[in-house]
Amino acid sequence: MRGRLRLAVRLAARDLRHRPGTGLLLLLAMLAATTAMTLALMVRGSAQKPWDYTFAVTNGPHVVVTSLQADAATDAAMTDLMSAPGVVAHSGPHPLLYLPADSLRVNGHGSDVDVMAREGGPSAVDRPALTAGGWVRDGGVVVEESFAVALGLAVGDQLTLAGQPFGVAGIAVTASRQPTPFSNPGLVWATNADVARIAPAAESLGQVLMLRLADPDRAPEFAAANTTVETLILEDWQSTRDEALTDVLFALFGLILGAAAFAMLAAATVAVAVAGRLAAQGRRAALLKAVGATPGFVGLIMLTEYLFFALAAGVAGLVAGANLVPPLARPVAGVLGTVPVPGPSMATVALVLGAATVLMGLSTLVPTVRAARASTVRSLAGPARPPRRSRLAVAVSARLPVPLLLGLRLATRRPGRAALSAVGLSVTVAAGVVALWMEAGISGDTGDTAFIYHKLRVVTYTFVAALVILALVNAVLIAWTTALDNARNSALARALGATPRQVTIGLAFASLLPALLAVAIGIPAGFAAYSVAAAAAGGAEGDPAPAVAGLLALPLVTLLMVAVLTTIPSHLAGRRPAIDALRAD
């Protein structure tokens, strides 16, 4: 048994080396699918990790209570909250200065800022973690990290607060409020004395109280139940986290859509690549059987080879996906982002490898069994699957110019392959429509929150670019398979009087027909996908429609690229001496 297995592995390895081109394309298509799946599975969890880590290290508050002004009723309500049921620890109240606009000035530029008085030893709740320098001292402030990044501040720099000069003593992170630019004004910590020094310039003086709860999950209910005074604002830690991760969550939306589209296209490409390889392997299987291999052993060799593809692509996809996660998952700043994003969990590994094996198994099992069981003599004599006859296509094509006659007949010989090609391209066209619509929706938003779309844009366009590449690989693969499959008919057409150019155009036209269908399906499918996704994300009403120029350019560019790229294998096939193909038959 071990000897047979070793022989099967050796023969599979030989076949891999014998057909490296299609093997590489198959591996790339599978890799695309497994990478997309890894990303989709890992980003959501990984996005929260730096924030969760920051929250843990700083002993972040479950509820932040902020007063907008200092008066007796507000102070009393705040004092009551310190001992409210469910509160297990608190820090503060800390004085908070609301300074007028542009009160913080660096190099002549003004920014909005709140100044919180914090000094002494670490507090029980919300202990800002220094990422550079030291803690506050008289004349030295600590700047919240995302705010410092936005202002380009480093330890030792000088700034003014309400006209008073200060040095930057340190830079720190906190989980008690959203980082800049989600939070505006930015945050600076100072000593009590310094706060008192600049307090006269403040618009108002409030206080901040940080609370830890016995049941953190019930923080939203606690905040809602204890909002008893209008001048007190209670914010739970879940809202703070979700707002801090808004851009990542937006990107996740694009990522999930993109991953789904990518997986569909990759599956179509895998099916095409496998069909092409199996067509070529039919004769090899027959040869092996002719020299004594059993159908079971032939099937074992072929399945070994495809299992290798599935596992290799699965492992490579996990590695690639895990490496792409950190830049996508990292919030803009203001968290301890140096925390390493852990590798994929066992569940993710199992899911990705399992899905790769199942996808490959579904694409290969039936044709493998068919090839293993097919008649040896018939497989040695010629192609396994007879072509499909379309009476309508034959009748219609007779009225067309020669290249279109050849092209239409070629396209309808293998309707399954044409359908796979159309599906693959339509997914790409649909993704293009989604990207155009998304762009139309967010490009008009130039306000303070426009930055939250940055990651969504990066993700969407990365996916669209990857989809385009994969779809074009798919188109070339299909054109190549079509050219190979039709080598005899093309050669015969030339022997009967068709010129090489007519045959080349015919082969390219056979690829363009599914592309035309893909455009016709892809554009409405893109509109539908965007509507469904936008509705799931809160509604697309009021989103501007995509630009007409873009919608017109999309199908034209798609058709042009397919035409240009599929001409290459078609041209190569058209140049091969006709008699070679006829002789080989």
Next chain:
Amino acid sequence: MSDTTVVAAHGLTKTYGSGPGLVRAVDGVDIAVGSGETVSVMGPSGCGKSTLLHLLSGLERPTGGEILLAGERVEQLSQARWSRLRRHTIGFVFQAFHLVDELTAVENVELPALLAGSPPKRARQKASALLERMGLADRAAHLPSQLSGGQKQRVAVARALVNDPLLVLADEPTGNLDSAATTEVLRMFARLRAQGQTLVMVTHDSRVAAIGDRLMGMRDGAIVDHTHLGDRPSTVDELVFGDLS
């Protein structure tokens, strides 16, 4: 033999490989076929007779020598020019039939006419008429898989004739047929000869070769015999069943 030469070749050569591996598939062949003449080329397998037909039809480019088709030098024509020439001037019959699997008999026959730009209706009429001539009117709507070997070859011959070519080249036309089918095809070629169709047939079957006006023997790429066939059996049945071996 007519005075008008349809196809001629002088010093025609085709080699493959180089150095010690050089193979002379066709080695300095001279041949001339007059209008309405039937020439048989006979020789053992691998002697270069199929390659000779491929050269004469432009399916392969010669290494040396010249080819004249209807008085015009053609050996250096581009593939595209050869394709256009084949549409109207040459009909080719392959040993393996080479019918398009998904096309019916009549659709196979009309294909070269469509490639040559004939209107579909005229192409279909011509194809149907030819199939009738070949005795296959009742098989016109059948796919190749539904035809016997002899019927397939007759369809292939009808296809070769659909554009009224000056010259029909037949490569081992009975090579893939059993004896009953061989008889069918021999009868058809005899009729073509009688109708004045210019024909060059390569074969290793003496019964097929006997149809010709002339018989050329080929060995190792060269023509080694050249015989005018004078007293020949008058009917195909005598050809097929007579003692000709």
